[in-house]
Amino acid sequence: MPCNPDAPANLGLFAESDLLQPARTEVLGPQARVLRGFALPWTERLLPRLDEVLAAAPFRQMMTPGGHTMSVGLSSCGALGWTTDRHGYRYSAIDPQSLRPWPAMPEVFRQLAEHAAQAAGFNDFNPDSCLINCYRPGAKMSLHQDRNERDFNAPIVSLSLGLPAIFLFGGQQRSDKSQRVPLLHADVVVWGGVDRLRYHGVLPLKDGTHPELGRQRINLTFRHAG
Ligand code: SIN
Numbered sequence: 001m002p003c004n005p006d007a008p009a010n011l012g013l014f015a016e017s018d019l020l021q022p023a024r025t026e027v028l029g030p031q032a033r034v035l036r037g038f039a040l041p042w043t044e045r046l047l048p049r050l051d052e053v054l055a056a057a058p059f060r061q062m063m064t065p066g067g068h069t070m071s072v073g074l075s076s077c078g079a080l081g082w083t084t085d086r087h088g089y090r091y092s093a094i095d096p097q098s099l100r101p102w103p104a105m106p107e108v109f110r111q112l113a114e115h116a117a118q119a120a121g122f123n124d125f126n127p128d129s130c131l132i133n134c135y136r137p138g139a140k141m142s143l144h145q146d147r148n149e150r151d152f153n154a155p156i157v158s159l160s161l162g163l164p165a166i167f168l169f170g171g172q173q174r175s176d177k178s179q180r181v182p183l184l185h186a187d188v189v190v191w192g193g194v195d196r197l198r199y200h201g202v203l204p205l206k207d208g209t210h211p212e213l214g215r216q217r218i219n220l221t222f223r224h225a226g
């Protein structure tokens with residue numbers, strides 16, 4: 001039996017805004033927040049720009065200074081891109097693979113990052129770097145601090161797309177206990193101020209297929225690096 005077959009047709013018409021989850025904020029620390037579903041209204045504009053960036057600067061697996069190949073595929077856009085090789089971690093204006101500047105940061109990326117920072121209490125965030133991480137099933141990110149930026153005044157803004165992952169949000173010391181935070185498509189995590197140097201990482205990605213992104217998770221990390 002169909003559900004309410006006589007419903008007038010216009011009962012099915014919602015304004016687009018009625019179909020979106022209300023934004024929910026979770027507190028990870030004094031100056032660290034998870035903005036649940038924050039990017040849902042942005043993804044339609046953002047994903048085509050992401051495809052363009054990745055066509056110009058495809059994902060590649062980089063080597064750590066210790067000689068390990070990272071399980072996560074990396075790319076970047078913006079004035080500065082984060083890179084690693086046998087000589088160390090650093091920001092570079094040049095993509096070491098193409099030997100050309102990184103693709104420009106699309107305006108919609110910059111706007112999303114600025115709005116998310118503001119929603120978490122950080123005004124005037126102006127990222128000059130967007131690191132793009134690609135996690136296939138099994139890929140992970142070990143606990144680390146983001147500390148290659150010139151100063152730590154600006155927050156970190158981190159957007160999750162695609163498959164869910166468990167984000168580890170630790171303390172100021174590597175040995176501090178971590179919170180396990182499930183991150184879903186379009187969630188944004190922002191940390192800065194007293195929480196700027198908190199250790200963080202990602203547990204090995206569980207296999208699955210996301211309706212929009214397929215068998216992967218893509219994370220965009222916005223920073224003011226230079
Ligand atoms: C990172 O810390 O670089 C990535 C974090 C994430 O993938 O959520």
Ligand code: FE2
Nearest residue numbers: 144145146200
């Ligand atoms: Fe990080």
